[in-house]
Amino acid sequence: MKRVFLMLLVVSLIISGVTSVYGAETIKVGLITPLTGPIATFGQSVEKGVRMAVDEINAKGGVLGMKIELFVEDNQAKAEESANIARKFIEQNKVVAILGPVISSNTLAAAPIAQQSKVPLLSPTATNPRVTQVGNYIFRACFVDDFQGTVMARFARTGLGKRLNTAAILYEKTSDYSIGLAKYFKETFISLGGKIVAEESFSSGDQDFSAQLTKIKGKNPDVLYVPSYYDTAGLIIKQARELGINVPILGGDGFDSPQLAELAGKENLKNCYFSGHFFAGSKSPEVRTFVANYKKRYNAVPDMLAALGYDAVYMLADAIKRAGKVDRDAIRDALANTKNLKLVTGTITLDENRNPKKSAVIVGFDSNGNQVYKTTVNPPKK
Ligand code: PHE
Secondary structure, eight states, rough: OOHHHHHHHHHHHHHHHBBBTTTTTTEEEEEOOSSSSTTTHHHHHHHHHHOOOHHHHHHHBBBBBEEEEEEEEEEETOOOHHHHHHEEEEETTTTEEOOOOSHHHHHHHHHHHHHTTTTOOOSOOOOOTHHHHTTTTEEEHHHHHHHHHHHHHHHHHHHSOOOOOEEEEEEETTTTHHHHHHHHHHHHHHHHHOOEEEEEETTTOOOOOOOHHHHHHHHOOOOOOSOOOHHHHHHHHHHHHTTOOEEEOOEOOOGOOOOOHHHHOOGGEEETEESSSOTOOOOOOHHHHHHHHHHHHHHSSSHHHHHHHHHHHHHHHHHHHHHHOOHHHHHHHHHHHHOSSEETTTTOOBBBTTOOOOOOEEEEOOSSSHHHHHHHEEEOOO
């Protein structure tokens, strides 16, 4: 009788992901992130933020008296790889929750696996609206692209000194993120009385944008919106300037990489702006402490992805604490009830669709290609 009970206990502990092979109780969490491939700085930054938060929490005794045990896998920014890693984390590593993936298309590939297995998945960074629509086990720590696209359309119409009346859009037709942002920018720009004079697209991996940019130049737009990641956005900005397109070029959070300036050329970032999640130079006490500790640890200034990775860990830890046990369903319920959680990138209260409402910052560049703060845009009340 006693043996049966003990066996049941062991089995249930293994299922819930509490034990490690060494017998010590840990909270197993898996991070899916692109450490190599075209957008590797995104994944590396998220990993840095996540590791820093995990180490801080563990140094203070962990959560519910248990240490967080972190598994990290490189998805190379590939959708299929993201799904495979999610499966591995769930079946082999027995994680209680998944952090990541980082970009929206990858998250859309991994989320259905987590949902089917009823494992909470929290993406620090995936902004496409469809991500959390996959199901009630899927969460994010960032704002959503309908907000982000709207913010930049409004900025184009009213934020740059004079009203810009005509816009061109150049987006990546193989990216859920890019397709979404192009759509939201377009809708808002038109609703504010502007006109879209050109809509061009490209496929992932493209490097030569001269055909699209030549067409765009022929339409003489007041502003160009490029909702893509730094690897392509950097080349597009460079090629646009070389073609004599000198109007403002706007983008989304995908511009946030130290490599943008290298690819675009610092001088070409003049008159470029993007929307994002956090500004490292902000005076808020949360940001200052985070930036100082990050500099101490990594000898670098954290970007938005590092900040969101860091926040996602604290969001998960907060949920586990409130759940009171290391149980996937209990953690899901607690995550869904995240309220007034003050973090580095803002205060998080999740709505009924598991999305937070957070402010966006608009960032520009100085002549050395360094980011400069332009303004903060708060989300609509309703
Ligand atoms: N929002 C992007 C996506 O969903 C990922 C990203 C977040 C990129 C933050 C840069 C900064 O694909």
